[in-house]
Amino acid sequence: MDIENNLAPFVVTAIAVFALATPFLAVSTPKNKHSKNKKKSASDDKKTNNSYVYGLFNQGNNICFLNAVLQSLASLKNLRTYLRKKLESIANHDERLVTYALYTTLEKLNEPLTSQDSFNPTTIVWALQAANVKRLINRQQQDAHELFQLLSESLSVEDEISRRPKSLFDVDTIKLLTKNTTNTTINLTSGRNPLIGLTACRISCMKCGYCGPIRHSSFDNISIPLPKQNVVTLETLLKTYSGIEFIDEYNCPHCSLSETLAVIEKQLTISDKKHLNKLEADKKIVKEALATDVDLDDSKLELKIAKLIRMNLPATKQTMFAKLPEVMAIHFSRSIYLQNGMTLKNSCRVLFPEFIDLAQYTTTGYLATMPSEPLSSPPASPTTTSPALSPILAEISDARRHVGKAYSTDASIYRLKSVIVHLGDHRLGHFVTYRRQEDAPNAWWRISDENVEEVSLSKVLEQEAYMLFYEKGQS
Numbered sequence: 301m302d303i304e305n306n307l308a309p310f311v312v313t314a315i316a317v318f319a320l321a322t323p324f325l326a327v328s329t330p331k332n333k334h335s336k337n338k339k340k341s342a343s344d345d346k347k348t349n350n351s352y353v354y355g356l357f358n359q360g361n362n363i364c365f366l367n368a369v370l371q372s373l374a375s376l377k378n379l380r381t382y383l384r385k386k387l388e389s390i391a392n393h394d395e396r397l398v399t400y401a402l403y404t405t406l407e408k409l410n411e412p413l414t415s416q417d418s419f420n421p422t423t424i425v426w427a428l429q430a431a432n433v434k435r436l437i438n439r440q441q442q443d444a445h446e447l448f449q450l451l452s453e454s455l456s457v458e459d460e461i462s463r464r465p466k467s468l469f470d471v472d473t474i475k476l477l478t479k480n481t482t483n484t485t486i487n488l489t490s491g492r493n494p495l496i497g498l499t500a501c502r503i504s505c506m507k508c509g510y511c512g513p514i515r516h517s518s519f520d521n522i523s524i525p526l527p528k529q530n531v532v533t534l535e536t537l538l539k540t541y542s543g544i545e546f547i548d549e550y551n552c553p554h555c556s557l558s559e560t561l562a563v564i565e566k567q568l569t570i571s572d573k574k575h576l577n578k579l580e581a582d583k584k585i586v587k588e589a590l591a592t593d594v595d596l597d598d599s600k601l602e603l604k605i606a607k608l609i610r611m612n613l614p615a616t617k618q619t620m621f622a623k624l625p626e627v628m629a630i631h632f633s634r635s636i637y638l639q640n641g642m643t644l645k646n647s648c649r650v651l652f653p654e655f656i657d658l659a660q661y662t663t664t665g666y667l668a669t670m671p672s673e674p675l676s677s678p679p680a681s682p683t684t685t686s687p688a689l690s691p692i693l694a695e696i697s698d699a700r701r702h703v704g705k706a707y708s709t710d711a712s713i714y715r716l717k718s719v720i721v722h723l724g725d726h727r728l729g730h731f732v733t734y735r736r737q738e739d740a741p742n743a744w745w746r747i748s749d750e751n752v753e754e755v756s757l758s759k760v761l762e763q764e765a766y767m768l769f770y771e772k773g774q775s
């Protein structure tokens with residue numbers, strides 16, 4: 301899926317050309333005159349309501365990956381709320397070109413229609429161009445996952461810029477602060493990006509048991525490689541993602557310092573007087589590092605004569621969620637790289653549920669350091685053992701309820717909101733989106749560029765997913 305078709309090197313450039321050939325205010329909604337869009341959907345007679353949502357034009361420029369991502373993001377209420385609040389917190393939208401363009405596009409995609417209609421999504425393309433997102437043009441490969449990451453990265457960049465201190469003489473800031481006289485305080489950094497979460501990673505040496513500092517990293521999606529088999533469950537993939545894995549060669553800093561100290565002590569017994577003082581100084585430095593800061597950078601050890609010995613030893617590594625995002629985006633890496641240089645598509649089907657509980661993959665207050673222990677375990681005695689902690693839990697299968705000793709709360713329960721599917725093979729294909737209907741939560745849209753049709757949840761759960769978007773707190 302890294303290459304949507306054999307014209308992939310020119311796909312993103314085609315977006316820019318498409319944008320240049322279209323007026324900037326592309327959120328206008330021309331009537332769809334294409335006959336294929338006037339076809340009556342096979343499911344029209346079974347529709348739960350009389351409304352549609354907008355499709356997005358493709359016009360032969362192979363930008364279905366852009367359309368698929370925008371339609372998928374349009375289903376995320378928390379994201380749209382976040383974008384709206386960010387825009388309300390600033391006086392000048394020029395500071396948030398991508399935020400504004402994405403918000404207006406997603407809101408447009410949620411307007412109900414009585415018949416099928418489409419518009420050109422060029423506003424967001426122009427915003428990315430204006431924001432100097434060079435990768436939008438220069439990347440030789442482009443697909444739905446990469447475009448999602450570009451959008452998320454652009455939002456984060458605009459967040460960072462807006463957090464920079466404002467001048468007291470900034471006219472726009474003064475206007476914002478005086479805009480509402482009834483509120484003396486205004487939150488200029490409203491809300492946390494619902495796409496952003498934190499992972500915690502631990503590496504432990506299997507020889508000495510040393511555990512380095514637990515590293516926390518932010519993420520906007522998780523990418524999971526698929527096994528070479530016909531079917532796998534999402535639960536199995538998440539357990540593998542958050543489980544303990546073995547590393548053959550790990551440079552353990554504790555073992556390296558210990559081995560260096562042993563070599564220094566041996567050299568002290570056979571060294572001439574010329575090097576004794578330097579070796580004694582090195583011995584003191586290494587012993588202090590072992591006692592106070594094992595992870596001290598090599599360059600800061602400042603050894604006089606000895607050299608730090610690197611030890612490549614077996615270790616265990618585990619990554620878990622430390623802070624769950626409001627929106628959990630999951631990408632399945634479907635690329636298979638052969639020894640002859642060819643790349644194939646992995647068509648393994650992932651069985652994914654409507655609800656997921658991420659409690660068992662999330663750290664608690666206790667973090668273990670031993671290489672054989674899980675990084676974090678749920679409390680030994682949960683405050684409640686009831687499987688029905690909320691109305692949402694009542695709808696989840698027995699398999700989800702009995703997840704070992706996982707401590708589940710509403711904060712760890714997510715509901716499926718959209719699915720991006722790639723049709724075709726690695727060289728040639730097409731992206732479509734399945735998104736939950738906002739006014740009929742049990743009904744879904746299947747959207748392929750301009751074509752919009754209603755489908756059932758059961759149909760959605762049968763798809764060969766490329767990306768999944770789950771949202772917290774959406775019943």
